[in-house]
Amino acid sequence: MTLLKPSTPMSRRALIGGLVAAPAVLNFGRAHAHTGAGGAYLFPLGVASGDPWPDGFVLWTRLAADPIAPDGLGGLNGPVEVRWEVAADERFSRIAAAGRVAADASSAHAVHVEVQGLNPGRPYWYRFTAAGQQSPVGLARTAPAANAEVDRLKLAVASCSNWEVGYFSAYGHMADEAPDLTLFLGDYIYEYSRTGERAATNVRNYGFEEATTLAGYRNRYALHRTDADLQRLHAAAPCLVTWDDHEVLNNYSGVWPDRQGKPIDFVQRRAAGYQAFYEAMPIRRTRVDARLQMPIHKRIRYGKLAEFYMLDGRQYRSRGACIDEGGAKGQIVTDAQCADRLDPSRTFLGFEQERWLYDGLARTEAQWNILGQDLVMAGLRFENRGDETRYWTDTWDGFPAARDRMTQALHRLKPRNPVVLAGDYHSFWTNDVLLDSEDETSPVVATEFVGTSITSGGPPYEGLMSAMPANPHIKFFDSRVRGYFTMDITPDRMTTRYQAISDVRDPKASLSTLNTWVVEDGRPGAQLA
Template sequence: MSALARALSRRTLLGGVVAAPVVLRFGLAQAGGFLFPLGVASGDPSPDGFVLWTRLAVDPVASDGLGGLGGPVEVRWEVGADENFKTLAASGQVLATSASAHSLHVEVSGLRPGRPYWYRFIAQGQMSPAGRTLTAPAPQARAESLRMVVASCSNWESGYFSAYGHMADEAPDLSLFLGDYIYEYTRGPERAADVVRPYGLEEATTLAGYRNRYALHRTDPHLQRLHAAAPCLAIWDDHEVHDDYSGIWTKTPGVAPTDFLRRRAAGYQAFYESMPIRRARLDGGLETPIHRRVRYGRLAEFFMLDGRQHRSRQPCSTGETGGKGQIVTDAACNDRTDPSRTFLGFQQERWLYDGLARSEAAWTILGQNLVMAGLRFGDGGPETRYWTDTWDGFPAARDRLTQALATLKPNNPVVLSGDYHSFWTNDVKLDARDPASTTVATEFVGTSITSTGPSYQGLMSAMPNNPHIKFFDSRVRGYMSIDITPKVMTTRYQQISDVRDPAASLSTLNRWTVEAGRPGAEAA
């Protein structure tokens, strides 16, 4: 039995009409007849272009991580000014090689701002599916609207990706992926009851392992449809490498930073190979900068942040390793409040503050991985506890950021976050220790695509001591849909009916608005 067949359970194959295109493509791939089983994608739009992505494969999860291909393959790419490609706006030839697992990143430029384009790839007489993408408006253009959809935390084993299909149906201008696009681990026999469709793969620790996780996800028809519908901005969280890692430190006992760096580098390379982002190569220190600033006319400016790679070790870790993110009190963890500790890394902090000082757009959007506003477990006294893997483990770094927002005063800052497998609507306070302090930003946290949420009752019991949290719900899966105009931002929390149903239905849990000039969200 091939590696691909092992990765697909009988339940997956019999998953209904929605899964049928995947099965058909798998059959063609195994027969060596289809080079584009992973679809196409675009991302990082600019006023004159974008990045186009695909990865060639004939056996997407071949054990060596190379998709069943060996030597180089010449590929033609085309950008059409119309969906029928009657007029080509740009085209060219590129070489897909095994060094990057036959993935392609075509950085297109020279196009007109603020309009749609269509694209496709051609190789060995075969044509990829066509995708639709958009250039960003010109920097000083008065864009009147922007619709974006926001996702995080898609565990293949936890359910079907029907939420991605509904995101595509929203006809967004932009999609945001805020981390945990894959999960590195596989559930063991003790959690077999939680598995909807098995990964069928060992835990990813090597480049081949990470490549195959992304490849398997990209066979999902819902995810393919979303990527083909609009350009995206993507960042990572922890599961693209290892749960709860912090900088160069892992939570695994006995693993030194020098050893963990090699695993992290493999995860970062696979992320780059699998995402439509601009060139982001590993440097000599095995780092891959992915934080970036993207302008959408005069309407919005995105600061996409990296909250994993550059940060300090988890607070109160012991020995060489980074320890596991945990719930602690300050009495048990003195270094939680150490001002020398950083969440973003000091270089990224300076880059962010410089950008905030120069930002001119109507809305300033921070896309990042973990809850920023904070959550206090307890009554607010000396025994108050904090979850240290989030910004609560780095309060001095958060204070620097909130002070920057208050001092630099970028227009209408909004924080978009993932990770916690739940919906939150938060006021980000100048001083997170004082609920009465000034609100400097609004935070919307999106629930997971499939991953199981934390205890609803357990976290709700803490809400009376967290008045800055206006809404919380961990019982549903789905995504955020956000519409922006110069005057108002409207956020819908979209929930799917059942992650075990590949054709799950969609409903709106609730809506929130933020008016320009008035920080803080209101229920609509």
């Protein structure tokens, strides 16, 4: 499998406006004799933690002397020994765990440490040391014990951060909120660069050709990680992550890129995107296998209070509906135009992941069951006088049989307080997920919150609002603002706040709360607070 191919060099000026200042370099002797670093600071991409469990979590960093070197290897050559430390206090006077690991070129000098043996439900501080230098300090948290009573859980939820469109001030505000967990729901990077008239409005440029190789994807993640606000967020709290499409290619579906593409060619590119995603994220050990797949779906328990199902809505799904009948990627169709949309053999999550999810929902004892995934589930009908109903095929609306299996499972299994989270659509939505998406009188089986983008522009507000009268299950929609949402979860209620930033073109944008929603324990459906 040939994945490495140098991408177009990028101007180092593109890094201005994002780098975190390096801590003082420590005097530990042979600093860079074997690394090829040439005296450069080796932690310009910061630190992160994720996937917490009761006795540990994943720690992450990636060493780099030149983060966007054209070959994607960060300006380093040979292996580098890295020491990691986890402490019970900020001053590192009580070391709870420590060890050493080699960072090498096969993973672009990324480091993943799966820490074990810690106490449940408490904060820990961590850092790395390599070649006489010390990383920034990060704050991680272990999950509570599986049977622990938990009074409160604070989440911050993000998606869709296009480097070129704006600054990541929203990430800085998320860090200021000091969440217990951050959820990233996809489009952490964008694989393409804006060109022509669109590029004229860029706030800052990627400066790369479109990512199609491992080196190209690595450099997109590296560039994002030089942003000070994103670094601060990752250092402030552990995270749970999934992907959407732009981590590989816009609107791809399973092994199909679009109408013209061939799966045998595309899966090589997809595997490169998946490998770079793993190298850039603090997730448990996984790999691209012989089928060029990489499983990332997982279940995370947070005491008795919550259980998270982080789902993969891209890798295993069927080809987009009616691709051969009229246009690549997602499209707006009627059922008369696209009978393929209704085919019960089509799947959104893949049948294996569906079974895994339903098995977990059947056995869960958590008070809140949270499905973190990439696309709007509740559905959106476009109805004009005299026309048939139309649907956008890239969301769950393109896979209604798969959605029916999901809603029927929620109705039959009755997990307590199911809540669906989504990104992708660059807009805020508050939805009732109905047992039958075509029948507004059918039971509400889950509540859905959809977050707007960190920077990416939203769909036309007036056009979408004109469709809302035909969709009373959609309680709120706004595509005019950028930002994120927070969730404050207690045994009795879930409070969700839609947080909007003033201007993505302002690196110091202010923050305001657009509105607040409450879901009461045992009562599906959100209400304005």
